[in-house]
Amino acid sequence: MTRALWLALVIAAVAVAVLAYMPSQLGPYPLGLMIGIMSYVVLATAWAMFSGPTRYISLATVAFFGLGAYTVAVLGDYLPYPLVLACAGLVGLVVALIVGVFTLRLAGVYFVVFTFGLTELIRQVVTWYEVNVTRTLGRYIFLDITTEQIYWQLLGLAVITIGIAFWVRRSRIGLALRVIGDDEVVAAHSGINIPATKIALFGVSSMIMALAGAIQSPRWTYIEPSIVFNPTISFLTVIMALLGGANRLWGPLLGAVPLFLLFEWLSAHFPNHYSIILGLLFIAIVFALPNGVLAFGEGLWQRLRRREAHS
């Protein structure tokens, strides 16, 4: 057990070191690609941390992502950068906790649409505030942060996120959450504080999303609500996590990486038929890989091993 854990840790450390070294070997475009991938790895893993075990499908990813970006835009000129990041995370956490208290009673589809409504509400309120109070919609972020630094920050965030996800899975909270997903009544009778557990996880996962938005925002210089509250981000996060397998630690990562590269490849090679091909692929994936990539891979592996054992 411990030996295996140590080995896993060493492998992980080597992998992170290689990833951290990569910017010096890569040109700007592959680095941009890595940033995009890393961003979705973070978002999908954070999403799955809460939504995987509870089976609550949240479409609010971009709400927190956008809040993070806006925090940087608002505070970037006044506070030192690390403090700005801390504020962004805090904003995400606080909003998530408030929302969490209200969403306790919702389940299933109601939660899905609630989170979508929440995103739109936040976007509308931010827009209204900017229009009527500050009278400028767009904000500029002129921070001296290089692409490499954005990448390293996202890498760090990804490591922390996966670390937290790993810890949650092994801890009592993780068990509690899986029980909620299976049966709330049983969970309630087994003495698990469901509401507190759910809210805590929702808060942590939202905080990570806010940080992801905050870290990436200096890359664009200019932000406005339609840029940072783009609902596509929420949808892609869900799809990637579900595709990889939201109930496994590495599932979201294994959904995010290939899908992201696929989008990139399609938009470059079939710019005019991108939508159609993407749509058909999606439908095909649902039919061919019903339990996500990871489960499919495992199934395949087991079948191969069985065949080996027979021969």
Added chain:
Amino acid sequence: MSTSGLKAPMKRRALIGASALTAMALALAPVSAGAQDGERDSIRIGYAVPLTGPNATGAGITTIPNYKLWVHDVNADGGIELSALGKTLPVEVIEYDDRSSTEEAVRAIERLATQDNVDFILPTWGTGPNLATGPTFDRFGYPQLAATAVTDLAGEMANRWDKSFWMLGGGYDYAVALVDLLSEQRDAGTINNKVAVISVADGFGIDLSKAALPAFEAAGFEVVYEQSYPLGTSDFAPIINEVSGLGADTFVAFSYPPGTFALTQQSVVSGFNPKVFYLGVGTAFPVYPNIAGENVEGVMGIGGVDPDSEAIKDYFERHTEVTGNPPDSWASAVTYASLQMLQQAIERVGDVDRDAVAKELSTGTFDTILGEVKLVDNQLRSLWTVGQWQDGQFVGLAHTEREGARDPIIPKPEFKPAE
């Protein structure tokens, strides 16, 4: 977990890792591996524009058709002459979809600049996306000819990114021109001094209303109604019903499509007939007369073209012939002119030297469909600001540098609802 149990996931992970790397290599591969330098046989021009997502409509009307038309025109002429190489080379295009996302647009420019090694990059559509991709153009030293960005910060941006060129003015230009034009009409007694202003809660609407409201007040107008409405509003009945009872002769909407169209339809149906009916983006679109029908006559809006220019007339005909649709009467001609400037700058330099081309763009004088053009501080300051539909044409009424070509029709003809 036992040690033997660990092996399986590790091997599996290695397998998955290997396939991920293969996928990545595939995605990274340049779209066309044209050998350059040694035997250059084309000038490579790349662009990433929104082909899908919410910005696809705007780009599909103004930006993409003009890129296509220009490439068609250049190649039909044999290409661009590069005197340094002693050849005339055709333009080769690399096109990406930025999916209406800023992050995608930034990455696509990184890709065009460093993977595809294109010679020039054409900008994406819209104010926000152009501002957001500015630093990336700058980082790789590519000139950015932003022909669809309206920003009051154009001067500041041009200072910050010295190869960026801002071709469509700022909200201030348009708002002040409108107020000046209306002041004249008020002083002549054509309209009363009451004005109702609405604006879309979007960068464009705010910039314009922020400039227009103080200008109206300063000119002695009484602003009897002032509200913003969210992007995506589909029903304007409450606004029109309220405004129509306030006795304002002038209705100004700094609107965005499709709101621009819905406002027109609602006003017609409600029998709202201000003497001046001014709308924002979309008024100059070729689809607008189809929507307004015969009520199009006299509608005022942002933009406009010179109705007496032969070059513009010819441009409209070629645009319709090559792309299947007429251009819009505001940013389309500016977009095409920006490409003509790029071509002339390249030919004068005689090479694809981006620094020299950028320098030529900011200092040279160019012959375009807009007439003779010279940039001031990297900005096009010679702009049509207020236009009006007259006889099926969206003619310019006010210009920043010359007298308006046409007099406004005020009051506009009454709206006639369908029978």
Added chain:
Amino acid sequence: MLLSALLTGLVLGGTYALIAMGLTLQYGVARIMNLAYGDFMIAAAFGAFVLFTSLGINPLLGMIAVIPAGFALSYAIYGVMLQPLARRAKHSGRLEVDSILATFGLLFVIQGVALVIFGANFVSYSYLAIPINILGTTLAANRVLALVLALALGAGLYYALTHTRWGTAIRAVAVSPQAAPLVGIDVDRVSRFAFALGGALAASGGVVVSMYLTFSATAGVVFTMKALVVVIMGGVGNLLGALAAGLILGIVETLVATYIDTGLTLAATYLIFLAILVFRPSGLFGRRPS
């Protein structure tokens, strides 16, 4: 003023109700969270547009062709694409995830085809843009038509659901797809029929909306989301709930625009929606989840 605002709001609400009723059937009965719903509407709108502008067939007559086409297409899509997913799913959460993913793909396919055929331009035509005066308020005839159609379809379908054998079967599947087979109901067939009926309603909504709203190939998502909000507010699978929720949303938007601030109309919509969800988690008329 108040009366006028209420009437304007009712008419707007009619549009919302009309676009939501099909989705509530698809979602409530067939258990398909159809993210491509709005794109179905856009497809129907394009259909009406082509019939009107190139063949001169007015959209009301055009409906006679477009609605059955919507029914047939949805029927086929359910049979080919969604039925296998429904059969495979062991519990409703599973079907929800699968249907979200599959219809998300469908959304891209429909949008992509529309982009290839019609390009990214705005499309608009005007039909029945006639002012009519009701109680001193001037309203557009085409928008009033949407309200009338919503009320008629809502009432008609409600009657059919409560007074016919088919209706009873549909309601039984909506309440409990597990128990319905026990009383001899073919859940597959009923779901397929309900999904197709929802598609027909989407088509009728698309045709009516195309008379007064400018649309484009990429505008479908807006309708899907509006419809989803109305469906959830009214209670999933509840036709009268969708009708009421649609009307309430319309009235709230108009009142906010008239009396508070036009900039807050959409914020108010979502606030009301969230409030209803918080205080009545299964919608205005929804049953409590068991």
